Amino acid sequence: MPRLLPRVLHHARKIDPLLPLVLQATRDLASAKNELRWLKEFVIEQQSRHPKHDDRKVLDQRLRQVCIDRARGKPLQYIMGSEYFGDLEISCEKGVLIPRQETATSVTHLIILLHHSSNNKTKTPLPNNLKLLDLCTGTGCIPLLSHYLFTSIHKRKAENLEVVGVDISPLALKLAKKNLQNLIAEGTIQKKPNLRFLQADVLSSTDGHGDAAIPSLKSALEHYNFTSDLAGSGKSSWDIIISNPPYISPQAFARTTTRSVKRYEPRLALVPPYTASDKDTNQGDLFYPHLLSIAASHSAKIVLFEVADLQQAIRVSAMAIHQNIWDGIQIWRDDPMAAETVGDTALDGKVKVVGQGHGRSVVVYRGVGKQWLGVED
Numbered sequence: 001m002p003r004l005l006p007r008v009l010h011h012a013r014k015i016d017p018l019l020p021l022v023l024q025a026t027r028d029l030a031s032a033k034n035e036l037r038w039l040k041e042f043v044i045e046q047q048s049r050h051p052k053h054d055d056r057k058v059l060d061q062r063l064r065q066v067c068i069d070r071a072r073g074k075p076l077q078y079i080m081g082s083e084y085f086g087d088l089e090i091s092c093e094k095g096v097l098i099p100r101q102e103t104a105t106s107v108t109h110l111i112i113l114l115h116h117s118s119n120n121k122t123k124t125p126l127p128n129n130l131k132l133l134d135l136c137t138g139t140g141c142i143p144l145l146s147h148y149l150f151t152s153i154h155k156r157k158a159e160n161l162e163v164v165g166v167d168i169s170p171l172a173l174k175l176a177k178k179n180l181q182n183l184i185a186e187g188t189i190q191k192k193p194n195l196r197f198l199q200a201d202v203l204s205s206t207d208g209h210g211d212a213a214i215p216s217l218k219s220a221l222e223h224y225n226f227t228s229d230l231a232g233s234g235k236s237s238w239d240i241i242i243s244n245p246p247y248i249s250p251q252a253f254a255r256t257t258t259r260s261v262k263r264y265e266p267r268l269a270l271v272p273p274y275t276a277s278d279k280d281t282n283q284g285d286l287f288y289p290h291l292l293s294i295a296a297s298h299s300a301k302i303v304l305f306e307v308a309d310l311q312q313a314i315r316v317s318a319m320a321i322h323q324n325i326w327d328g329i330q331i332w333r334d335d336p337m338a339a340e341t342v343g344d345t346a347l348d349g350k351v352k353v354v355g356q357g358h359g360r361s362v363v364v365y366r367g368v369g370k371q372w373l374g375v376e377d
């Protein structure tokens with residue numbers, strides 16, 4: 001990381017004595033000014049909730065402390081306790097990955113595409129009871145945003161929507177449930193949604209043992225179906241499966257992941273576990289074969305997986321081609337809505353590359369999924 005020039009720090013100090021601290025984290029003055037303003041608003045707002053401590057000295061100390069935390073690289077979202085994901089304010093806590101805007105962009109694009117084609121009367125409509133499964137859910141941001149968009153943009157009734165988020169981490173599940181309650185309380189998500197968060201290990205086909213045993217996805221979903229309001233609708237099939245799994249190889253984590261992410265965000269959410277037989281790249285890709293086989297066995301019509309970059313997108317697309325069950329595969333870049341380079345394809349034209357920016361997700365579809373997505377021949 002390049003050093004900050006003394007004259008830049010001097011200039012920042014003249015504007016505000018706390019600005020050089022925030023500048024250590026942001027590295028540019030305009031962002032540092034914005035962040036310092038947000039941090040001041042945040043500290044004042046917190047203080048106002050405890051009128052007894054309404055003392056200028058306490059406020060100044062608190063503000064200085066959050067600026068020091070920021071200088072040490074603590075993410076703003078962990079300090080302030082939330083991040084926007086699309087239109088939703090999602091609570092963030094240490095130990096659970098902070099949701100990223102690129103993820104929100106891909107999920108929103110998917111749901112807007114489904115909306116366009118559901119307005120087209122010649123196409124097969126989405127099912128009356130739409131089922132969406134999000135694997136590796138973290139804060140629950142994907143199920144929550146999906147639920148919100150289906151009920152707001154699609155005007156789908158909440159009772160016709162079944163959404164489940166799955167994660168291995170108890171911390172993540174606790175936060176996801178808290179986020180759901182917050183969004184219901186503020187009226188962003190309708191009351192009593194059919195939206196649940198379950199614990200399961202998506203990499204394991206058998207249940208764990210012992211006190212804190214983690215169930216396999218199969219048994220978590222079986223148990224859930226048993227108690228679900230829609231239990232009568234039968235077997236565990238999911239129309240749409242989304243996942244933003246851990247996908248960074250250990251080498252990329254060591255070399256390219258920022259200090260702040262390494263220090264503050266959970267490795268469990270970023271790097272797949274080590275398996276002795278795997279090479280470094282394979283370890284980064286570890287989740288995808290499991291996720292694709294889950295999608296195959298749960299009759300998914302559309303699948304959206306986030307990936308690190310175009311190279312990983314191409315490897316995941318090759319895995320999907322190898323399954324030989326999908327009618328189409330697309331790679332979406334960071335901005336999938338931007339006009340793409342005409343004829344941009346990968347893997348000998350078998351995979352269409354959509355939008356502009358870095359490779360961000362792989363979308364596979366089959367059967368009616370093709371019509372739901374509005375893909376033309």
Ligand SMILES: C[S@@+](CC[C@H](N)C(=O)[O-])C[C@H]1O[C@@H](n2cnc3c(N)ncnc32)[C@H](O)[C@@H]1O
Pocket residue numbers: 097098099100103135136137138139140141142166167168169172200201202203204244245246247268269270
């Ligand atoms: C990259 S984060 C994604 C979080 C969230 N979906 C998002 O987009 O912000 C990956 C998540 O996978 C979870 N995870 C890691 N290993 C898992 C496993 N074997 N089974 C289920 N979830 C797992 C982590 O706890 C983490 O919350």
